[in-house]
Amino acid sequence: MRKVNFHIRIALALLITSITSVTHAALTIEITKGVEGAAPIAVVPFGWDGSAPPPEDVSAIIANDLRRSGRFAPLPDQDLIARPHDGTQVKYADWRILNAENLLVGRVRSMGPNAFIVQFQLFDVFKGVQLAGYSFPANRANLRSTAHHVADLVYETLTGQPGAFDTRIAYIVALPQGSNDAERYQLKVADSDGHNPQIALRSAQPIMSPSWSPDGKRLAYVSFESKHPEVFIQDMNTSQRRSVSKLPGINGAPAWSPDGKKLALTLSHKGNPDIYVLDLASGKRRQLTRSFAIDTEPTWTPDGKQVAFTSDRGGRPQIYQVSASGGRPKRLTFEGDNNARPDFSPDGKQLIFINEHQNRSRVAIMDLGSGLMRILTDGRLDESPGFAPNGSMLLYATREGRRGVLKAVSADGRVNQRLASGEGDVREPAWSPFKQ
Numbered sequence: 001m002r003k004v005n006f007h008i009r010i011a012l013a014l015l016i017t018s019i020t021s022v023t024h025a026a027l028t029i030e031i032t033k034g035v036e037g038a039a040p041i042a043v044v045p046f047g048w049d050g051s052a053p054p055p056e057d058v059s060a061i062i063a064n065d066l067r068r069s070g071r072f073a074p075l076p077d078q079d080l081i082a083r084p085h086d087g088t089q090v091k092y093a094d095w096r097i098l099n100a101e102n103l104l105v106g107r108v109r110s111m112g113p114n115a116f117i118v119q120f121q122l123f124d125v126f127k128g129v130q131l132a133g134y135s136f137p138a139n140r141a142n143l144r145s146t147a148h149h150v151a152d153l154v155y156e157t158l159t160g161q162p163g164a165f166d167t168r169i170a171y172i173v174a175l176p177q178g179s180n181d182a183e184r185y186q187l188k189v190a191d192s193d194g195h196n197p198q199i200a201l202r203s204a205q206p207i208m209s210p211s212w213s214p215d216g217k218r219l220a221y222v223s224f225e226s227k228h229p230e231v232f233i234q235d236m237n238t239s240q241r242r243s244v245s246k247l248p249g250i251n252g253a254p255a256w257s258p259d260g261k262k263l264a265l266t267l268s269h270k271g272n273p274d275i276y277v278l279d280l281a282s283g284k285r286r287q288l289t290r291s292f293a294i295d296t297e298p299t300w301t302p303d304g305k306q307v308a309f310t311s312d313r314g315g316r317p318q319i320y321q322v323s324a325s326g327g328r329p330k331r332l333t334f335e336g337d338n339n340a341r342p343d344f345s346p347d348g349k350q351l352i353f354i355n356e357h358q359n360r361s362r363v364a365i366m367d368l369g370s371g372l373m374r375i376l377t378d379g380r381l382d383e384s385p386g387f388a389p390n391g392s393m394l395l396y397a398t399r400e401g402r403r404g405v406l407k408a409v410s411a412d413g414r415v416n417q418r419l420a421s422g423e424g425d426v427r428e429p430a431w432s433p434f435k436q
Contacts, residue, residue, distance in 0.1 A: 024406035027194025038073040042100040047085035050110030058147040065151035065165040070415030087121050095125045132157045164390040167192045168432040171211040175424040210430045220254035255298045264298035302348040310340040348392045376413045384428045395429045
């Protein structure tokens with residue numbers, strides 16, 4: 001019975017006019033669990049040199065980024081003992097009283113109607129030294145992005161790991177029955193904090209499986225707008241797109257190779273769902289797996305030498321790995337009833353997936369060196385996990401009541417976030433790579 005259910009589930013998953021515009025339904029991030037003993041940091045409201053009010057609260061964006069990482073605890077504004085805007089105004093003894101380990105100060109200067117300079121300095125309060133300091137040009141359109149970039153630099157300076165705040169997330173929204181039928185399914189892209197959501201595609205038919213190109217400039221996805229599954233690649237700057245696979249049967253689960261030159265796909269034009277590799281320049285397809293079972297949900301190792309995928313060739317869905325040049329697949333997962341939807345960490349040392357056990361589907365992480373697995377979430381119907389580009393967090397979809405929502409969890413399981421939306425079912429998230 002499990003094998004039949006898996007066939008039905010995969011079939012539904014794969015059978016379930018490009019416009020770019022701003023929409024008002026942003027995701028709101030709620031931290032539901034943080035790290036005990038998060039490092040206190042003072043983020044002083046930035047100074048503003050301009051006649052009109054500033055278009056963005058840069059320091060608030062930075063503080064919120066650091067807070068939602070779970071690693072830092074920005075002090076409340078009312079607790080700040082002073083309001084310096086540059087290093088010459090900093091008195092370290094004052095900040096040591098507040099037990100703030102680090103201090104961030106800065107200023108935004110208006111250089112014209114649509115031009116700004118964002119300047120910041122980061123200090124180690126107890127050592128009394130400056131750790132970082134930069135100035136960046138910005139305009140009204142990218143001022144939030146500049147603030148995220150500053151948060152990335154602060155995060156990297158203090159943790160030694162690149163920040164992933166100045167990135168984007170893609171996700172699918174299925175609006176409820178009774179909505180505008182022409183827009184019932186939407187592919188959206190937002191900043192990593194849920195702000196600035198944009199509709200990349202509207203459709204009366206299901207959209208699924210968004211996948212970012214390694215340069216973060218394109219999205220591959222499956223659309224049913226022609227009443228048949230078809231894989232498209234869309235340029236996120238111009239909104240231009242092209243169909244790359246519309247064979248008879250299933251065209252699904254696109255996954256970019258690390259060099260951005262190929263897609264791994266699930267195709268069934270020969271009768272059985274198998275994994276194929278599509279060369280995007282030539283359009284040539286190469287069959288990677290051959291089985292009477294269902295092979296789907298491919299993902300590449302970061303070095304591009306291996307492809308992991310979900311298969312029920314052993315009777316139940318499990319995760320296997322095969323050389324990108326072909327060969328005999330190797331089984332990777334054994335614990336629980338089923339395991340599916342794999343994704344590798346950016347360093348290739350860990351694998352996340354959905355582990356089903358005792359009728360609960362939860363996000364699990366496995367160390368590929370030791371083979372040890374840990375459950376990271378406590379949901380019942382979690383799905384579609386994917387790593388942040390720095391490997392610190394992962395994003396996934398789950399159910400709350402009758403609605404689909406997005407959540408995030410740190411790779412160590414100590415930080416949890418909920419990304420709330422005021423619209424319909426939100427599903428199939430994909431975290432973008434670092435900006436290039």
